[in-house]
Amino acid sequence: MEDVTVLLNSQRRFYGTGKTRNIDFRIRQLVRLRESIIKNEADIMEALKKDLNKAPFEAYATEIGMVLEEINYLIKNIKMLAGTKKVRTPVTHFPSASRIYKEPYGIVLIMAPWNYPLQLSLSPLAGAIAAGNCMILKPSEYAPCSSRVIGKVIREVFPEKYIAVVEGGMEVNQRLLQNKFDYIFFTGSVSVGRIIMAEAAKHLTPVTLELGGKSPCIVDETANISLAAKRIVWGKFLNAGQTCVAPDYILVQEKVKEVLIKELNRYIRKFYGKDSVHNEEYPKIINERHFNRLLSLMKNEKVKGGGNYSSKLLKIEPTVLEPESIDSPIMQEEIFGPLLPVLAYENIQEAAAFVNNRPKPLALYLFTTSKRNERFIMKNTSFGGGCINDTIVHLATSHMGFGGVGESGMGTYHGKESFSTFSHSKSVLKKSNFLDIPLRYPPYKKKIKLL
Numbered sequence: 391m392e393d394v395t396v397l398l399n400s401q402r403r404f405y406g407t408g409k410t411r412n413i414d415f416r417i418r419q420l421v422r423l424r425e426s427i428i429k430n431e432a433d434i435m436e437a438l439k440k441d442l443n444k445a446p447f448e449a450y451a452t453e454i455g456m457v458l459e460e461i462n463y464l465i466k467n468i469k470m471l472a473g474t475k476k477v478r479t480p481v482t483h484f485p486s487a488s489r490i491y492k493e494p495y496g497i498v499l500i501m502a503p504w505n506y507p508l509q510l511s512l513s514p515l516a517g518a519i520a521a522g523n524c525m526i527l528k529p530s531e532y533a534p535c536s537s538r539v540i541g542k543v544i545r546e547v548f549p550e551k552y553i554a555v556v557e558g559g560m561e562v563n564q565r566l567l568q569n570k571f572d573y574i575f576f577t578g579s580v581s582v583g584r585i586i587m588a589e590a591a592k593h594l595t596p597v598t599l600e601l602g603g604k605s606p607c608i609v610d611e612t613a614n615i616s617l618a619a620k621r622i623v624w625g626k627f628l629n630a631g632q633t634c635v636a637p638d639y640i641l642v643q644e645k646v647k648e649v650l651i652k653e654l655n656r657y658i659r660k661f662y663g664k665d666s667v668h669n670e671e672y673p674k675i676i677n678e679r680h681f682n683r684l685l686s687l688m689k690n691e692k693v694k695g696g697g698n699y700s701s702k703l704l705k706i707e708p709t710v711l712e713p714e715s716i717d718s719p720i721m722q723e724e725i726f727g728p729l730l731p732v733l734a735y736e737n738i739q740e741a742a743a744f745v746n747n748r749p750k751p752l753a754l755y756l757f758t759t760s761k762r763n764e765r766f767i768m769k770n771t772s773f774g775g776g777c778i779n780d781t782i783v784h785l786a787t788s789h790m791g792f793g794g795v796g797e798s799g800m801g802t803y804h805g806k807e808s809f810s811t812f813s814h815s816k817s818v819l820k821k822s823n824f825l826d827i828p829l830r831y832p833p834y835k836k837k838i839k840l841l
């Protein structure tokens with residue numbers, strides 16, 4: 391407790407010097423972060439291999455590359471994002487001018503999960519740097535090699551009074567949360583998200599919660615089934631299904647169900663081979679607890695493809711399942727692993743009702759060539775974000791915000807949304823002293839007639 395308080399006090403003192411408010415300072419720190427990531431690239435790749443068996447291509451495309459892109463966007467746009475914005479003023483306030491000033495919150499706590507340990511730590515961190523804050527970053531203990539390398543990347547270039555990495559387990563989070571921060575950015579499960587929000591409420595600290603849930607993938611009879619299967623298999627089995635926006639389950643129109651299942655299995659074999667468990671490029675499950683949880687979810691379901699696993703390697707084949715019923719355990723919790731249940735529906739209204747009867751998902755994917763069905767789903771379902779005729783890629787852009795809605799989270803980030811998330815918008819009206827219209831001042835008698 392004492393060490394956290396000491397650290398926070400040193401950050402408060404540093405923040406109080408006003409150094410982080412300078413835009414050139416922020417740009418220099420973003421450049422330093424970029425250089426440190428590039429310098430440590432080999433160590434990062436090795437850590438991701440050890441923690442999750444991520445292949446170098448996947449590690450670069452979904453972690454390092456995404457963070458670098460975010461940093462580059464922020465460096466390029468920071469002056470525009472941080473600039474004071476002049477806005478219109480209602481005529482009733484004449485003569486005056488209105489401006490919105492962007493200011494940093496102060497000390498930000500960022501807590502990250504283990505599945506994309508680098509990206510989900512350093513992307514929000516880059517946004518918080520750009521907005522001019524000091525930061526404490528807490529990576530997940532379940533990806534210990536990545537947590538260590540993140541510590542190295544940061545400590546090599548930043549003093550703790552500006553950016554500190556605090557490593558450790560859940561008890562460290564709890565200790566951190568007993569302190570007052572000016573902003574908390576949490577990525578993780580819905581259940582821990584509730585705890586974070588309750589703790590933040592004690593200090594009235596604003597939060598962004600990037601959570602999870604069951605993201606549906608709807609495939610209708612008009613879809614290009616083969617291409618849909620290819621893109622679903624890619625998005626679902628990336629990182630062995632341990633992706634917050636992975637399609638959790640498929641809702642497919644009854645008529646095309648069997649052909650879709652056939653195509654899913656064809657692409658699984660094409661991408662990962664006949665023996666995916668021993669495929670060097672196929673990621674592992676993070677730990678034994680999650681491995682056993684996934685096996686128990688699979689236990690009573692009809693396997694339509696895959697189903698093999700290795701307890702020694704903590705790997706489970708990409709597996710297509712047909713749930714016994716919609717009340718099966720696999721349809722109750724976020725799967726977060728390489729198991730893909732396929733359920734059939736008859737018409738698009740039924741598919742939308744299925745989604746709407748459950749907590750609002752983080753992502754929704756729709757495969758269709760029907761404009762009518764596209765309009766219907768966009769208008770009648772609520773979800774954090776998603777794709778039409780693809781999976782996952784909606785988050786790989788600095789031009790759209792990424793985040794959940796309802797139980798899948800609150801707040802967005804990436805690109806300009808990251809800057810807004812970590813900044814307070816201070817609205818200020820400046821009045822002229824040359825003219826003072828007397829209408830608003832008491833006594834009000836008779837003035838009511840003028841309104």
Ligand code: NAD
Pocket residue numbers: 501502503504505506510528529530531532558559560563564577578579580582583585599600601602603633634635724726752794799
């Ligand atoms: P988690 O909620 O178990 O852990 C996240 C962080 O919270 C870790 O740093 C952990 O140490 C900490 N934590 C755990 N229990 C705590 C407690 N009782 N009090 C305080 N802190 C605690 O999540 P996870 O298993 O690391 O990640 C998987 C979940 O994260 C999935 O639900 C997934 O959908 C979600 N996720 C969401 C996003 C997103 O961007 N929306 C991204 C990745 C993962």
